[in-house]
Amino acid sequence: MNRNQTFSIYRRPSEKMGTMGGFKTRPRAGSKPLLIASVGVLMLVALIGVAGMSASWPRFPEGADYLWRDGFRQQISGYALVTVCLLALGLSLRKRWKRCAWGRLSAWRLVHVLLGCLSLALLGLHTGFERGRNLNELLWLAFLSLILFGALTGIVAALEGRQGRTAVSRGRMILGGAHLLSFWVLAVVLFFHILTVYYF
Amino acid sequence: LSAPFQFWVGTGLLLVLISGYLTFRLFSSDQRLFLPGETTAGHYQIELACGACHTPFRGVSNEACLQCHGEQLKAVNDSHAPGKFADPRHAAGLSKLDARRCVSCHLEHRPAITRPGDVTQPADHCFHCHSDVVRDRPSHSGFDPQGCATAGCHNYHDNTALYEDFLVKHLAEPERASNRVVVQRNFGTYFTTRHKPAPLSAEEQNAPLDVQVDPALALEWETTAHARAGVNCSDCHMVADGANGLNRWTAQPGWQGCRDCHMDEASGFLAGRHGMRLERRLPPMSPDLARLPMNAAARHRELTCLSCHGPHQFDTRQAAVESCLGCHQDEHSLAYRGSPHFQLWEAELRGEGPAGSGVSCATCHLPREQRKLGGTDLVTVQHNQNFNLRPKESMMRGVCLSCHGLEFSFSALLDPGLLRNNFRGRPTRTVETLNMVEKRLSESSPSKPNPQ
Numbered sequence: 001m002n003r004n005q006t007f008s009i010y011r012r013p014s015e016k017m018g019t020m021g022g023f024k025t026r027p028r029a030g031s032k033p034l035l036i037a038s039v040g041v042l043m044l045v046a047l048i049g050v051a052g053m054s055a056s057w058p059r060f061p062e063g064a065d066y067l068w069r070d071g072f073r074q075q076i077s078g079y080a081l082v083t084v085c086l087l088a089l090g091l092s093l094r095k096r097w098k099r100c101a102w103g104r105l106s107a108w109r110l111v112h113v114l115l116g117c118l119s120l121a122l123l124g125l126h127t128g129f130e131r132g133r134n135l136n137e138l139l140w141l142a143f144l145s146l147i148l149f150g151a152l153t154g155i156v157a158a159l160e161g162r163q164g165r166t167a168v169s170r171g172r173m174i175l176g177g178a179h180l181l182s183f184w185v186l187a188v189v190l191f192f193h194i195l196t197v198y199y200f
Numbered sequence: 201l202s203a204p205f206q207f208w209v210g211t212g213l214l215l216v217l218i219s220g221y222l223t224f225r226l227f228s229s230d231q232r233l234f235l236p237g238e239t240t241a242g243h244y245q246i247e248l249a250c251g252a253c254h255t256p257f258r259g260v261s262n263e264a265c266l267q268c269h270g271e272q273l274k275a276v277n278d279s280h281a282p283g284k285f286a287d288p289r290h291a292a293g294l295s296k297l298d299a300r301r302c303v304s305c306h307l308e309h310r311p312a313i314t315r316p317g318d319v320t321q322p323a324d325h326c327f328h329c330h331s332d333v334v335r336d337r338p339s340h341s342g343f344d345p346q347g348c349a350t351a352g353c354h355n356y357h358d359n360t361a362l363y364e365d366f367l368v369k370h371l372a373e374p375e376r377a378s379n380r381v382v383v384q385r386n387f388g389t390y391f392t393t394r395h396k397p398a399p400l401s402a403e404e405q406n407a408p409l410d411v412q413v414d415p416a417l418a419l420e421w422e423t424t425a426h427a428r429a430g431v432n433c434s435d436c437h438m439v440a441d442g443a444n445g446l447n448r449w450t451a452q453p454g455w456q457g458c459r460d461c462h463m464d465e466a467s468g469f470l471a472g473r474h475g476m477r478l479e480r481r482l483p484p485m486s487p488d489l490a491r492l493p494m495n496a497a498a499r500h501r502e503l504t505c506l507s508c509h510g511p512h513q514f515d516t517r518q519a520a521v522e523s524c525l526g527c528h529q530d531e532h533s534l535a536y537r538g539s540p541h542f543q544l545w546e547a548e549l550r551g552e553g554p555a556g557s558g559v560s561c562a563t564c565h566l567p568r569e570q571r572k573l574g575g576t577d578l579v580t581v582q583h584n585q586n587f588n589l590r591p592k593e594s595m596m597r598g599v600c601l602s603c604h605g606l607e608f609s610f611s612a613l614l615d616p617g618l619l620r621n622n623f624r625g626r627p628t629r630t631v632e633t634l635n636m637v638e639k640r641l642s643e644s645s646p647s648k649p650n651p652q
Binding site for chain 2: 063065066068069128130132133134135136177180181184185188189192195196198199200
């Protein structure tokens with residue numbers, strides 16, 4: 001495996017042809033749903049980011065705060081969020097572990113993006129769209145970074161052609177790397193978040 | 201080295217760094233990185249003393265809350281003390297709201313769901329258990345369920361000024377009492393009666409020979425209650441030296457020295473907003489850390505006993521007004537000098553009013569308290585200003601009623617405009633509770649007044 005293939009997650013050819021950045025490209029199978037889903041996730045990230053940063057952003061209606069008054073209910077939403085994140089790791093297994101190489105990669109990618117979308121909804125339920133402070137704020141930023149880089153990677157991957165090493169391909173590699181890096185940062189910060197919830 | 205190798209090594213190093221830093225902070229004395237949200241006004245001063253409330257892996261226990269709040273809850277005969285819920289009849293209500301645990305209603309670091317009184321339950325939480333109130337009290341029909349504790353009728357813990365019998369007892373009181381004075385402090389009298397000390401003069405000061413004593417300071421001390429009570433320089437300035445067990449001279453004795461004699465005052469001070477940081481072995485509170493508007497020139501002052509009382513004057517009159525206004529610059533404080541209360545204070549200072557007729561900041565916020573000590577009615581100053589600040593009505597019983605009638609006091613305390621302008625004017629509304637009590641009284645036989 002040469003170094004240019006290392007970060008590639010795309011292995012299956014697509015049928016259609018297109019033009020991207022002056023290069024002849026052929027969009028991959030399932031790129032349109034991937035593009036739509038990724039753009040949707042990107043918009044959700046922006047929405048949650050603005051909501052978290054703005055003090056005047058409308059929150060949940062009166063009474064819905066019961067979700068955050070009880071530690072048990074918050075644990076349910078928190079562990080549900082962790083579970084969704086773990087399920088989303090299925091795409092990594094699909095790419096890196098031959099025993100999981102069943103089904104179309106485009107379908108795995110789409111499910112991965114949709115799980116990212118679901119995780120954002122759970123993040124809102126878990127935090128009440130508040131970004132919190134200190135470690136919680138760091139966790140919130142790490143999570144949004146993960147989804148942001150994931151959504152951007154999805155968009156670029158959807159636009160990327162099957163052949164040739166275009167600027168888009170290099171962009172996808174960089175964004176994919178950032179997505180991967182933010183995942184590991186998130187994992188560490190999440191560990192300390194869970195630890196301190198029980199410690200304090 | 202290949203790009204993936206570099207990526208993973210770099211990522212690994214970054215993760216090790218992050219983990220190491222977070223672990224270090226978790227076990228260091230400064231754990232502010234783990235504060236999950238803004239701390240409430242009552243606790244933010246001690247938010248760095250996590251152990252004051254949290255027990256590792258056991259959360260926040262009732263005992264931790266009661267360590268600071270227990271005395272006040274006991275004093276007001278807590279209406280919903282956890283012990284009351286041991287009765288199995290409360291099981292249904294407890295399944296909806298576990299009222300046995302303080303943190304069921306008072307979650308900390310959750311500003312988004314924190315309501316006045318630092319309550320994190322919805323305003324209609326009373327209805328978990330009291331949904332049948334209209335059946336027992338038809339007069340409550342049509343009331344907003346969210347108004348039980350916000351309309352000035354009921355409090356969850358402290359109802360000492362709201363019990364119906366108490367209200368009935370004071371209903372007919374005039375707006376102003378005929379004898380409008382507060383009881384006089386008598387610790388000095390108590391001390392001299394008990395110990396019979398000889399008054400000291402400036403020449404009798406007993407600072408060590410190698411300590412230069414400013415004659416002006418000695419003269420200043422000579423005029424104080426300390427010199428009259430035989431309290432010499434060494435009584436405050438000689439402190440125990442932990443290293444060799446001997447006493448050594450210190451130029452600036454701390455608040456601990458004051459506590460040796462003024463235990464009541466010191467314990468109130470340490471429990472209140474001014475001294476709670478000292479109680480938790482944190483650096484003293486300073487106006488710079490305050491959330492209320494403060495005098496910018498005073499922002500670096502540190503709050504100890506001497507901050508208000510001065511190092512050698514111990515002038516309680518200055519401590520009662522000037523010291524407060526030297527730091528506090530909120531609307532209520534700034535309006536004080538234009539208030540009728542201040543006029544009374546000035547009249548007393550000029551000798552035109554009887555002792556105790558003036559109303560200073562301390563008269564209301566650091567009120568006098570009486571207790572029996574060795575057969576003497578000792579009158580001391582409650583230095584925990586939070587003791588009668590919340591709920592608002594709690595000030596009525598121990599302070600307002602010394603000079604005013606209940607209806608006037610109640611209406612004034614619940615008038616936001618009067619609170620802001622420091623009671624410069626008259627209440628604009630009558631409290632509906634009193635009308636209801638009056639109506640109920642006229643409909644039934646008069647209740648027997650509660651001795652409380």
